[in-house]
Amino acid sequence: MKKIFTLVVIVMCILASPRILLATTSENSETISGVTKTVGVVTASALNLRKTDVSTSTVLTTIPKNTQVDVISKNANNWYNVKYNGQTGWVSGAYLIVKTVTDTSSEITPDTSSGNSETISGVTKTVGIVTASALNLRKTDVTTSAVLTTIPKNTQIDVISKNANNWYNVKYNGQNGWVSGLYLTVKTVTDTTSVTEVSRSDSSKLVDDALSLIGVPYVFGGNSRSGFDCSGYTQYVFKGVGISLPRTAAEQFKLGVSVNREQLQAGDLVFFSTYAPGASHVGIYIGGGSFIAADSNKGICISKLDDAYYTSCYLGARRIRLN
Template sequence: MLAALVGVTAFTGATILNGQMDSHAVDVTQAVPVVASAGLLQTDAAADTALVPYAARFSALVSAAAITALEDMETAEDAAANNSDLKQAGSTAKAALQAAAAEETPEESAKEETVEVPVSASTTGVAALGVISGTGVRMRSGPGTGYSILMTMRQNAAVAITGKDGSWYKVLYDGTSGCISADYVTRYESAGGLRHTGRVTADTLNIRSGPDSGSSAVGSVQSGAYVTVTGIEKGWYAVSYNGASGYVSGDYVALCAGGSTAAEAPAETPAEAPVEETPAVSEPVTGTVSGSYVVSLAQQYLGTPYVYGGSSASGFDCSGFTMYVFSQAGVSLPHGATSQLSYGTEVSRSDLQPGDLVFFQDYGAVASHVGIYIGGDQFIHASSSYYNGRCVVTSSLTETYYDGHYYTARRH
């Protein structure tokens, strides 16, 4: 009997395809365990000559995605899924993905024990800042699982805690108030070193040198602007904005998607299966599509899980999400990021308006990812990134990955 010792090294799709190490290589501790033959990474020579120049690379790309799980970027899996209409992801590669996924054992959602703390010394309506400690955590209309689901929260999202009812926190998130089980929230009354995003709700909000209204103003920010929330003290958020750092009242900042704590936890399995929601469409849209209307439709699906090849409210990939949202607004788009480039009118990055489609380029694809611009350098998208919780989230175009891979934009 012939015995062989096989050493396994983890690479990203780009590494395998290019035959060299690059910035996408990960430590073996981050890689998904592999039990598969080397044949999964081979491409058919005859097919290579029949496809477009970058098609052969995608044939191996999907298989590579089965053995890599990066946290800070969109995945090769997503790039392949959103170019499948170009025949770059065949049934054999998809089967390889499914086989690899079947061999993984899902982790149980992590529950962090909540330690009771003294009554907050807050001088605002915000008692504390809470960070969601699991994936698929539900915000409900009341303090119990019998109440209706308002939204599904992504892991590491920040919420404003305004009170407590039994074992449930009363919270505010992006203008929505509800309740979340305290078992899935890490509470901060006094903290620094965080990194979250908040949207200013006051007409003009002063940034002050200390956490009280008597401290001197060191700057100001206008309504609708996004600030980076780095901590909390007495119900005042420590923030940075355009080079100015200080404190703003928690009453006038809505915590929202777009930021996360410095230490990211690995992906976990939701305790509850996502619930399909039906958008509340006010009236049919004719002629030019209203960008704000498209954004309002898209935001109804925040927290919906990322699903390879998905294009329904139970789960999306990135182009499936944009296709679905625009179909609700009366615009027909194909399922494929590269294919969606052929629709609408090209606009420059400096001229972006809410409702524009923004495209990104990676893994050798013409367009590997797509999302919907919502204003303030923010966009909403179905993210395959473990960093974002693999769900529909709002991210910033200024984040390193998206800024470095931004490609173009289209308006409908």
């Protein structure tokens, strides 16, 4: 009798096991093979992984130089929420090179509690649906911050990241800002948008030409090697590969194909809203999260898109067909 009872128990466990595995898979993971993910490569000799996003926070562990970590999100102070050796914590963006790589793993486990809102270009993306009658898009992640615009109820907006205080960094009508998660239903949808592929045959020459002008001084209204302003510089460089651009950043912003930040390629134009609304500053993306432009203080120089200033005023990017 004891043997029969034991046999019954074993059979019941075998039958129950697949159901438990299936439930775990459907609730906690999504199989998406060959997509992209955001990672960071450590540039410091040893980078502290901290519990929160301040330099005085508890150190969870140290990450060796050249180690690749998974990036979950980034806040306005250039701190990154990352995952390393099974631990989730915060590192300073000053010691991290951030890039997009192909994810060869077959399983991605969403972690909504930690604010993972990774956008997988061309496959899936994270969006939010506004549940309030009118939701304020604010400049920073506090209720007293300046209101950039209001978003109507049921509007779908692109989610960039989420912080520990349940505020979401989102994009709406070309503007980046913050909204409270209390009035947002967040979900993952299939991204059906695609960027038109254009010839990049001359992009290396264009970037080489752009880099050859480093150190030329800034001159308001300038468009020659004796001095450039931002749009005069881009106009000059593109002319070198046979492309005629209009004179101002605002006019250049109307050209080409719009490109998501995650899909930038060397030679794309990147635009910022700085001293005036709309496109008032322009540069040329050169890869690795960097762009080159005419800086009013430094002249022609290389800057990082992840710099706090440029992140706050980033407007968008355009890809111009290179013949």
